[in-house]
Amino acid sequence: MQLTDPIADLLTRIRNAHLARHKEVSIPASKMKAEILRILKEEGFIKDYIEEDKELKVYLKYYQGKPVIKGLKKISKPSRRVYVKAKEIPIVRNGLGIAILSTPKGILEGRQARKENIGGELICEVW
Template sequence: MKNYLWNMFANIKNGQLAKRSFIYQKRKNICEAFLKVMWDEGFILGYSIDSINTNQIKIFLKYKNGKPVINNIKTLSKPSKRIYWSINQIWKIDSSKVFIIFSTNHGLKSIIDCKRLKIGGEPFIIIN
């Protein structure tokens, strides 16, 4: 299941290195949930379901002054080694320097939402 996520993160990273305005990704619910969080936080311009092939998502990449908004995407929790952070561990992280997306029992949440709702979870990715 998670291979779709790792492929999507690699496609986004490679698309921004190649200065593409958009990329295509296979449509999965978990990928759409991650794209919604990334769009809410301003890391991508948006995404839409392709009108010709409804099994693909068109992701619009965002640039600022010719440079990609996403400098680095790093995965934390992997299928072979899962990690979970409590709310106490999350509070120790400076959320102004890094952006982390967590999988919680309330769905996918950003680090800011986890602090506001006082919930922990599994950290998936760090975006710089």
């Protein structure tokens, strides 16, 4: 089955797993998805992830029984790509969330891209 937007699929699977209170979720692997999950782990939104047999297994994080991730929003879509300059990178939920960008230096978190003065394609926002 060919997906038209694998990143939207990643975000949807994480969102659905949180709603069902699962501890983990499996996602078909790709380098871009692994980089997005690396950022989510560094920022404390997920416990961990591992790659095994062309799948990424994501271990979800909860705090007092509630999901740490309150919301996931895909910004750039296949039908409408959204590009931003370094000064236009949004501050998500007054700094409580993160923006994830695809830049010439790879997949970066919004604050890091702003610090390095690099713009790129705005992939998603997580809070």
